Every structure is written in C-alpha cells, then in structure tokens.
Amino acid sequence: MQRFANPGRFLRLARAVYPWTAGLAVLCLAAGLWFAFVASPPDYQMGETVRIMYVHVPAAWMALFVYTNLAVAAAVLLVWKHPLAELAGRAMAPVGACFTALCLITGSLWGQPMWGTFWVWDARLTSVLVLFFLYLGYIALSNAFDDPTRGGKAAAILALVGVVNVPIIKFSVDWWNTLHQPASLTRLDAPAIHASMLVPLLLMAFGFTFYFVAVTLIRIRTEILARRLRALQFSQGASEVAAASPRQVSA
Amino acid sequence: MSALAAVLRRELRLAWRSPGDSLNVLLFFVLTVVLFPFGVGPAAEILERIAVGVIWVMALLACLLSLDRLFRDEYEDGGLDLLILSPAPLELLVLGKILAHWLTTALPLIVVSPLLGLLLQMPPHAFPVLALSLLLGTPTLSLIGAIGAGLTLGARRGGVLIALLILPLYIPILVFGVAAVDAAAQGLSAQPHLLLLGGLLALFLPIAPVATAAALRQALH
Numbered sequence: 001m002q003r004f005a006n007p008g009r010f011l012r013l014a015r016a017v018y019p020w021t022a023g024l025a026v027l028c029l030a031a032g033l034w035f036a037f038v039a040s041p042p043d044y045q046m047g048e049t050v051r052i053m054y055v056h057v058p059a060a061w062m063a064l065f066v067y068t069n070l071a072v073a074a075a076v077l078l079v080w081k082h083p084l085a086e087l088a089g090r091a092m093a094p095v096g097a098c099f100t101a102l103c104l105i106t107g108s109l110w111g112q113p114m115w116g117t118f119w120v121w122d123a124r125l126t127s128v129l130v131l132f133f134l135y136l137g138y139i140a141l142s143n144a145f146d147d148p149t150r151g152g153k154a155a156a157i158l159a160l161v162g163v164v165n166v167p168i169i170k171f172s173v174d175w176w177n178t179l180h181q182p183a184s185l186t187r188l189d190a191p192a193i194h195a196s197m198l199v200p201l202l203l204m205a206f207g208f209t210f211y212f213v214a215v216t217l218i219r220i221r222t223e224i225l226a227r228r229l230r231a232l233q234f235s236q237g238a239s240e241v242a243a244a245s246p247r248q249v250s251a
Numbered sequence: 252m253s254a255l256a257a258v259l260r261r262e263l264r265l266a267w268r269s270p271g272d273s274l275n276v277l278l279f280f281v282l283t284v285v286l287f288p289f290g291v292g293p294a295a296e297i298l299e300r301i302a303v304g305v306i307w308v309m310a311l312l313a314c315l316l317s318l319d320r321l322f323r324d325e326y327e328d329g330g331l332d333l334l335i336l337s338p339a340p341l342e343l344l345v346l347g348k349i350l351a352h353w354l355t356t357a358l359p360l361i362v363v364s365p366l367l368g369l370l371l372q373m374p375p376h377a378f379p380v381l382a383l384s385l386l387l388g389t390p391t392l393s394l395i396g397a398i399g400a401g402l403t404l405g406a407r408r409g410g411v412l413i414a415l416l417i418l419p420l421y422i423p424i425l426v427f428g429v430a431a432v433d434a435a436a437q438g439l440s441a442q443p444h445l446l447l448l449g450g451l452l453a454l455f456l457p458i459a460p461v462a463t464a465a466a467l468r469q470a471l472h
Binding site for chain 2: 078130133134136137140141144145146150151153154157158160161162164165168169171172173175176179
C-alpha cells in the first residue's frame with residue numbers, strides 16, 4: 001500500500017486500470033439494463049414497477065459499500081498519514097452521496113404506485129435518509145477549510161465517528177419505528193428471488209461497482225493534477241512577486 | 252485527575268463570571284418551547300401529544316447552539332495551544348471542558364424542563380422520567396457535540412456546519428429519550444429506554460474525548 005503513496009506511480013497504475021473498469025461498467029450496465037427492461041418477467045404482484053428494483057437495490061448496496069470504503073480510507077489516512085487516502089475519501093464521498101440519493105429517489109418513485117405515497121417513515125427509508133445526511137456532512141466538512149489537507153483530516157475523523165454511529169442509528173430507527181408503527185404497510189419481503197430477476201440485479205450491481213471504481217479513479221487523478229497545478233501557480237506567483245519587489249523598492 | 256479538576260474549576264469560574272452565556276441558552280430553550288402552543292394552537296390534547304418531542308428537540312437545539320463557543324474563544328486567543336502543550340493528556344482536559352459545558356448549559360435546561368412540561372400539559376407523573384431521560388441523554392449530546400466543535404474549528408461558516416455534522420448523530424439519543432418519557436406517560440416501564448440512553452453515554456464517554464482531542468490536534472497542527 002505504501003508503494004502507491006507516490007502519486008506518479010499511482011497515476012500510471014490508474015491509467016492502466018481505468019479503461020478496464022470503465023469498459024466493464026459499460027458492458028455490465030448495458031447487459032443489466034437489457035435484462036432488466038426486456039428479458040426479465042414482470043412481477044406477479046407488482047407488475048412492471050418491479051423493474052425499478054434493478055436500479056434501486058444496487059444503489060442501496062452501493063450507498064453502504066461506498067461508506068465502508070470511505071471509512072477504510074479515513075482509517076488509512078489517520079493511521080499511516082497516507083496522502084492518497086485523503087484524495088480517495090474526497091473523491092468517493094460525492095459518488096456515494098449520489099448513489100444514496102438515487103436509492104431514495106427511485107425508492108419514492110417505487111413507493112408511489114406500491115404504497116400510494118412517495119414517502120413513509122419506514123425504518124429502512126429513514127436510515128438511508130440519515131446516511132445521506134452523513135455523506136453531506138462529510139462533503140461539507142472536507143470542503144470547509146482553506147487548506148484542503150486540513151479538511152481531509154477533519155472529515156476522516158468524522159467518517160470514523162460516523163461508522164461507530166451507523167449501526168446505532170440503524171438500531172434506534174428500527175426501535176423508533178416499531179414504537180410508532182404506521183397504520184398498515186405491506187412489506188415486500190420475498191422469501192426467494194427467481195434467477196430471471198437475480199441475473200439483471202447482479203449485473204446491475206457489478207456495473208454500479210465498476211462505475212464507482214472508474215469514477216473514483218478519474219476524480220483522484222483530477223485532484224492530483226489540480227493540486228500540481230495549484231502548486232505550480234503558487235511557485236510562479238511567488239517568483240513573480242520576488243521579481244517585482246526590487247522595482248517597487250527602487251520606485 | 253488534578254488536571255481535570257483544574258480545567259473544570261477554571262471553566263466553571265469563567266461561566267460564573269459571565270452568566271449571560273448560559274442564561275441565553277436557557278432563554279432560547281424556554282422561548283422556543285413556548286412558541287409551539289402559538290404554532291399548533293392551545294388545545295390540551297395536541298400539546299400533551301407533542302410535549303415530550305418538543306422539549307427534547309428544543310433541548311437538543313439549545314445544546315447545539317451553545318457548542319459553537321466550546322473551543323472557539325480559546326482557539327482564537329491561543330489558550331488551546333497551551334492546553335495541547337501541557338503535560339496532562341489532552342483527552343482528560345477535553346473531558347473537563349465537556350463536563351463543564353454540560354454543567355453550565357444542559358443542567359439548567361433539565362431543571363426547568365418540568366416547568367415546560369407543565370405548560371405543555373404533560374401528565375405530572377412523567378416529570379421525573381423526563382428529567383431522568385434528559386439527565387442521561389444530555390451528557391451524550393455534549394460529548395458528541397464536542398467532536399463537532401473540534402472538527403469545525405477554523406472552518407468557514409463553522410456554526411452552520413456543526414449542525415450538519417452533529418444532528419444526524421443525535422438521532423438515537425432523541426429516539427430513546429422521547430421513548431422513555433412516552434412509555435412513562437402511558438404507564439409503561441421506562442427502564443429499557445433509560446438503560447439504552449445510559450449505554451449510549453457509556454459508549455461515547457471514552458470515544459468522544461479521544462476523537463475531540465484528535466480533532467483539536469489536527470486543527471492546531
């Protein structure tokens with residue numbers, strides 16, 4: 001892992017890996033969408049709306065998967081002061097927030113035909129909403145300082161505190177929901193899922209994962225280049241000031 | 252331990268010499284709770300239904316309001332550098348500051364909370380549980396809030412940011428605090444909820460000082 005602390009080495013690796021992940025993402029998503037929309041049957045209860053599941057469920061998985069990655073990056077940053085971990089956390093957080101938002105939006109679009117309302121204070125919905133706020137807090141904190149490395153470190157501490165909290169929040173929301181049980185809500189707990197639905201679901205999940213890796217690689221690369229550019233501009237500005245100051249003194 | 256006592260003594264003396272800060276938080280708490288009958292109407296059954304939630308949410312917001320100042324003055328005047336340089340462990344000193352924050356801001360809220368319960372038509376037999384749930388829950392609010400206060404030191408728009416960071420983490424305390432009082436009001440046992448509140452306090456008592464000290468160190472690095 002320490003080998004990749006060198007940004008040049010990381011950039012070479014990222015350049016080699018990126019086409020593969022991007023290509024696999026396109027392949028999986030294309031195949032997954034074809035299966036989801038064309039080659040899979042409508043559900044016997046939910047009809048055609050079941051197709052929302054192929055976006056909704058992988059997005060929910062990604063929301064948790066990305067947050068786990070964020071926490072690992074935070075721990076690596078705080079323990080080893082690994083410079084790339086800070087960039088990785090900064091790169092991953094908005095992607096995770098988008099997956100969480102996608103999960104919430106598709107969920108409410110699915111809820112309207114199924115439950116007759118866009119939003120219910122169901123335990124699962126509420127915990128995903130809180131997860132979305134945790135992402136927003138991370139992003140806001142990492143961008144709140146003039147010195148970006150300062151923001152990265154503060155956000156890493158927040159991410160670790162958040163990881164301790166996520167199970168507690170989940171538990172408390174379940175507890176709260178059983179206390180205030182809404183009138184009646186048909187739960188959609190299917191005991192097993194048929195292969196014709198599992199294939200597109202897994203394809204979409206893999207597609208989302210490869211997409212996440214590809215986008216994160218682009219974002220880390222951009223951040224490295226942006227910091228190099230800023231360092232160049234600073235040194236150029238400094239040399240211009242140094243060149244200009246004797247004249248000012250003589251004038 | 253003597254370092255902890257020294258920090259605590261100093262903070263309490265500071266609070267005693269400018270009591271306005273604690274009083275303002277208390278006034279905020281009372282005034283915002285009193286606003287609710289104007290918002291939802293004076294009907295006793297509605298007020299009774301929302302009383303616990305309103306008192307808990309407003310106590311939480313009052314706590315949030317006071318957090319901004321927990322480290323800010325000392326961050327700006329350099330006092331925090333001295334705390335970090337001192338030979339005593341920073342975690343212990345932070346714990347002293349958190350304890351002082353709780354004593355000066357949360358404790359007055361707990362004292363007046365039965366009075367507000369009275370105004371909102373809460374059944375009187377739930378008052379002890381309300382005070383007890385606040386007594387167990389608000390220290391955790393101060394502990395988690397200190398992490399947020401440390402992390403946002405030197406940030407642009409720190410006051411707004413701290414709410415965004417801390418409020419999601421406050422949800423479990425709010426849930427169990429309100430559940431305890433609701434159970435008591437309905438004549439059920441509040442014990443499981445109170446035990447969970449105590450468990451949260453026991454969990455954050457060691458985590459929060461460590462995380463806050465880490466936040467302060469990187470803020471002044």
